[in-house]
Amino acid sequence: MMRRAPVGYGLLAALALLAAPLAHAIAPTRMPTPELQARYERLIHNFRCMQCQDESLANSPVSLAADMRRQIRQMLLAGDSDAQIRHFFVSRYGYFILFKPPFVLKTAWLWLAPGVLLVTGAVSAAWVIRRRAALVTNDDNDEGEALDEGLERPGKQR
């Protein structure tokens, strides 16, 4: 969805001693059909440049990246599938080249983490609310409507 840029900004951007050159590559490439063009764009944005700090192939100015872009273009024109192209690069450079980590045994925890966190959160919420709902009736500290008006007198405490 979002594009990878050579330089984000950030907390300490101000301190950054940039190792990456700022002269970006804007290398117009035309594929014969819009479908191929879209696949090409997606692929070059999802592979990491192997020589740069944190850039995709799409934005990297180095010549290795230009060679790799050319390789992708040729493979697409030869009719290779996205999976075949991915396999080609992963077999040469390892998973490091993918901005999207694969779902394999070694990386499963990363993909499962959001779900596990969410389920843990939902279970704790259910537990807290169950417990608190049981306390509503015997809670004599009832401030009634005042709670909701945002107008309650200040200073009511404990």
Add this chain to the structure above:
Amino acid sequence: MIPELGQFALILAVLLAGLQAIFGIAGPALGRERWTAAVIPAVAGQFVMVATSMGCLMAAFIGSDFSVAYVAENSNSSLPLFYRIAGVWGAHSGSLLLWIFLLACWTVAVAIGTQRLPRPFAARVLGVLGTISLGFLLYTLLTSNPFLRLDPPWADGQGLNPILQDPGLAVHPPVLYTGYVGLSVAFAFAGAALLEGRLDREWARWTRPWTTTAWAFLTCGIALGSWWAYYTLGWGGFWFWDPVENASFMPWLMGTALIHSLAVTEKRGLFKSWTLLLAVLGFSLSLIGTFLVRSGVLISVHSFVASPGRGEFILTFLVIMIGAALSLYAWRAPKMQSEAGFELSARESFLLFNNILLVTACGTIFAGEMAPIISTALGLGKLSVGPPYFNPTFLVSMLPLLALVPLGMHARWKRGGLGGRGRTLLLALGAAALIGCAVAFGAFTGAGVLSPVGMTLGAWIILSSLIDPIDRLRRRIAIPRAVLGMTIAHIGLGIFVFSMTAVQAFTAEQDVALTTGMSARDGGYTFQFQGIGPDHGPNYGGMKAKMVVTRDGAPVAVMYPAKRTYWVQHMVTTHSAIVIHRGSNILVALGQDLGDGRWSFRLQVRPLVLYIWIGALIMAAGGMIAISDRRYRLEDARETQAAGALAPGGPGS
């Protein structure tokens, strides 16, 4: 002489920070009133010393004193005055000093703002702040002293990093740091409550204004940085999930959770230990962020030349501070239970969901941020984690969160229910869905599945935020500032979500190669390349192209995208040209000479992108309005009378 003075002031500041920490923490603990009273002079003294030190470094920059190593490495005699001043925080050592200076400013503000609170509590807050300051001062003096001299001095400096020579980035670090450092204030309030072993609704009311202010600054700082990235980097993106961006975003998510959980603690005296935990985690994440960025363990274009000594120091500091806070927490928190109850449909529940979803989002980013390090450390091979991971996993918790905002805003406290607003909310949802679908499928083309969903959610949040103010206006009931602030902040969120969705769905972008006189079309606009020529400034030269933009034959703008070469660093930077036309940002970036008179350009038309930052600024403004609420000041006045009644270590609630 001036640098030595700065160094001397810094050493005195270490001693005073030490005294501030000891008096502030030990004074109330041992019941020594004189010690407790001595905290204020220590705060004042430390501020004077830190400000002197900061002033000395600034003077060295303004006077171009190239016998100071840090000045020589980050300034140059050809640099304009504005950037010589910004050069103070242009690299590691100076920005640490800026961090310490801002902490000293916050500490003075806290000392003034807590005058009417019980003395022992105020002293404890200042004591915790002194501890943090002590750590950072020692770090600066021992590992990254900005006042070190060069012998012999250099004839001229190396100059400031060209990407920092921009007004946006010159002010971005101080704003972001103000927010970051502000999280230490929230932490200090939590620390004081833990030291005291007492936490009640008043504590939450004292803490809220500080936390919200810090959050507002953090919001502005992140928005400024994102705007800067958009217009200087030449790519027209606004968020890249870069590790350093994430380092500032995680504390923001925690801070957002914290201000919502503080609302419950203040209103109902609930979620006490959870609020404390969030304060501790928010601060920890800001320290971890600093550690990750400084240590060079992350692959980011922002990372420094790795310097293990610095990383180890921060790691040690981190372990001590967080370890102490969590131990205190484990000891004290179980005694802070409350017996108040609430129903499933009560506002407390919605704020609980808010917290869980925000923390889940933060945890997800943390997992993605740490995965490359963990994977390498465990010998599982090198790994990259980028937007294809962050985008979908972030949405997993964000979509439900956004859908719950309108309900949470109108749910009643304790007994629950929507207070008769259910139908109005449903109507608002219907209207929002109409707007969302109309914009997604009508106004533009190429919408994906998520675009109508995102736009509907954004519009629903905006519309439902308006229900309460309109109702109050009709019934002629005054709107308290707190309610007004919350409303405005949520409208800002709605605008942000709506425009972000529009940008994701409707950006028209292409890279083209043009010779003089040739035209290209993008997003309904025609771009004609009319020539390229030299460009020059005080410390750079470069190339500037002329691009005439028209729409259906009518002129729209003349744009001058440029590339600059900074002489001192031999560095090339891109300066995109941007104009706003009918709510869309048109961006042209100049690429390179392709030979035969052909130049490459990036053309980009992004609808509503401006409203992403405007939405963020509205959120921050909402926060500031909320804390101007009467009750934060009325309570202070009341406190003066009640101060005697609140004995230190008195019974908790």
